Amino acid sequence: xxxxxxxIDSLSHPRVTExxxxxxxxxxxxxxxxxxxxxxxxIGCAACARVCPPNAITFRDxxxxxxxxxQVFLGRCIFCGRCQDSCPVGAIKLTKEFELVSLSKDDLxxxxxxxxxKCVRCGKYTVPYRYIKYLMEKGxxxxxxxxxxxxxxxxxxxxxxxxxxxxxxxx
Amino acid sequence: xxxxxKAYGSKRGHKLKSVRVFHVNSGACNxxxxxLLDILTPFYDIERLGVKLVSTPRHAHALLVTGPLTRKTxxxxxxxxxxxxxxxxxxxxxxxxxxxxxxxxxxYALYRRIGGSMFDVPRRGGISELIPVHIYIPGCPPRxxxxxYGISLLLELVNERVSKxxxxxxxxxxYKLTRRKSPISERLRxxxxxxxxxxxxxxxxxxxxxxFLEIVQIAExxxxxxxxxxxxxxxxxAKEGDSRVRExxxxxxxDYWRLKNALLSREEVIYWI
Numbered sequence: 001x002x003x004x005x006x007x008i009d010s011l012s013h014p015r016v017t018e019x020x021x022x023x024x025x026x027x028x029x030x031x032x033x034x035x036x037x038x039x040x041x042x043i044g045c046a047a048c049a050r051v052c053p054p055n056a057i058t059f060r061d062x063x064x065x066x067x068x069x070x071q072v073f074l075g076r077c078i079f080c081g082r083c084q085d086s087c088p089v090g091a092i093k094l095t096k097e098f099e100l101v102s103l104s105k106d107d108l109x110x111x112x113x114x115x116x117x118k119c120v121r122c123g124k125y126t127v128p129y130r131y132i133k134y135l136m137e138k139g140x141x142x143x144x145x146x147x148x149x150x151x152x153x154x155x156x157x158x159x160x161x162x163x164x165x166x167x168x169x170x171x
Numbered sequence: 172x173x174x175x176x177k178a179y180g181s182k183r184g185h186k187l188k189s190v191r192v193f194h195v196n197s198g199a200c201n202x203x204x205x206x207l208l209d210i211l212t213p214f215y216d217i218e219r220l221g222v223k224l225v226s227t228p229r230h231a232h233a234l235l236v237t238g239p240l241t242r243k244t245x246x247x248x249x250x251x252x253x254x255x256x257x258x259x260x261x262x263x264x265x266x267x268x269x270x271x272x273x274x275x276x277x278x279y280a281l282y283r284r285i286g287g288s289m290f291d292v293p294r295r296g297g298i299s300e301l302i303p304v305h306i307y308i309p310g311c312p313p314r315x316x317x318x319x320y321g322i323s324l325l326l327e328l329v330n331e332r333v334s335k336x337x338x339x340x341x342x343x344x345x346y347k348l349t350r351r352k353s354p355i356s357e358r359l360r361x362x363x364x365x366x367x368x369x370x371x372x373x374x375x376x377x378x379x380x381x382x383f384l385e386i387v388q389i390a391e392x393x394x395x396x397x398x399x400x401x402x403x404x405x406x407x408x409a410k411e412g413d414s415r416v417r418e419x420x421x422x423x424x425x426d427y428w429r430l431k432n433a434l435l436s437r438e439e440v441i442y443w444i
Contacts, residue, residue, distance in 0.1 A: 016213055016214055017213055017214060017215070017216045017219065018214065018215060018316075020215070020316050020319055020320075021220070021319055021320060021323040021328050021329055022328075025316055034333075037338075039338035039340075053274060054267075054273055054274040054276060055276070055277075073271065073294065074309050074333070075267065075270035075271035075297070075307060075309050076267060076270070076271040076272065076273055076274075076276060076296075076309075077267065077309065077311070078267055078273060078274055078311040079310070079311055097332075098310070098313075098314055098316070098317055099316075099317060099320045099332050099333075100308075100309050100310065100317070100332075100333050101306060101307065101308050101317065101320050101321040101324050101331065101332075101333075102306075102307050102331055102333050103305065103306060103307075103324075103331060104307075105270075105271075105299070105307065106335050107331065107333050107334050107335050108270075108307065108309065108333060108335075109335050109336075110335070110336040110337075110338075111335070111336070111337045111338065112338045113337075113338065113339040113340060114340050115340045165369055
């Protein structure tokens with residue numbers, strides 16, 4: 001009779017196994033999946049690259065072509081979500097996508113190329129246009145003229161101003 | 172990967188339907204290993220897809236490798252890889268560490284090939300440094316579903332979903348960021364305002380500057396503005412009791428002409444705003 005009871009028990013329970021690859025599964029509300037940059041929103045400030053613990057997001061400035069290249073390498077991402085936390089414009093977000101299986105490493109890259117602005121005084125490439133545009137809208141107003149300069153020119157101009165005033169006061 | 176499996180299947184005359192896998196831990200934190208254990212439970216039940224975990228690499232078609240490949244485990248991974256039958260010899264990297272080194276990518280304890288350029292270094296790491304990898308399953312740790320998805324990809328049940336995304340900013344039409352060229356009167360006003368701050372301070376400067384600019388407007392209408400301005404300022408100073416303002420107006424008068432000449436001849440003025 002013990003065997004019969006076992007049979008009845010097992011038949012009365014529903015099936016627990018998921019039919020996963022054939023049917024989709026529900027994903028929790030706060031699931032942290034694949035990080036994705038919205039390239040239209042991104043301003044290229046590289047705050048995400050700065051906070052990323054495993055350096056899954058990196059950036060490189062190409063000073064000859066005038067580009068900033070941001071790379072997201074999913075093969076190294078640990079899905080901590082600090083990039084989403086640090087992004088000032090909300091361009092990078094963790095989606096609910098988790099099927100990141102790929103046959104080659106190249107498929108795991110997301111590359112965003114943004115154009116760099118030129119310094120108005122010496123003509124060197126500095127930071128992306130969108131970054132300057134963002135700062136002009138949101139940044140402190142007194143800094144506006146400094147935004148269009150490269151760091152060297154900025155320090156030079158500041159020194160000149162101070163030197164000039166010091167001379168005037170001395171007179 | 173799929174090609175090697177297809178070649179193996181065609182040699183035998185039929186498609187390979189079941190895969191025997193062997194699990195190697197190359198220094199993982201055990202997170203991925205527990206997820207691998209999960210897919211054997213009745214809830215996920217990987218064996219319904221014909222996948223079976225075997226206890227020796229000699230029986231295995233595929234190697235499931237977890238961990239960032241430490242120096243100590245590198246020899247064991249190579250031995251396991253070489254003990255596998257020569258075909259199809261599939262390697263599956265499970266977890267972010269196995270894919271690229273993960274959070275440990277720059278550790279001294281990891282196995283690493285020598286050479287390559289400086290720009291490659293942040294991109295390298297993982298078990299592909301030592302053995303060729305056919306399937307990458309990133310995740311820290313990957314969900315059991317994701318591992319099942321990876322193995323289903325091997326069995327050609329599903330298709331790859333991720334692909335390389337490349338975005339390039341297209342045109343610069345929208346951006347016209349040049350140095351702001353405001354009218355000369357405004358540039359003069361801002362420069363003089365900065366100057367006045369150094370003489371009378373930020374609190375009184377607007378009052379003094381407004382008076383000065385009023386006088387300038389009257390003077391500019393006459394035939395000889397330079398002479399007229401000095402006359403008007405002398406008149407005003409005779410009435411003014413504050414010595415600070417008297418001195419300030421004289422300095423402003425001198426600076427006004429200096430700046431105006433420089434701006435009109437397009438020289439670089441030192442304090443431009």
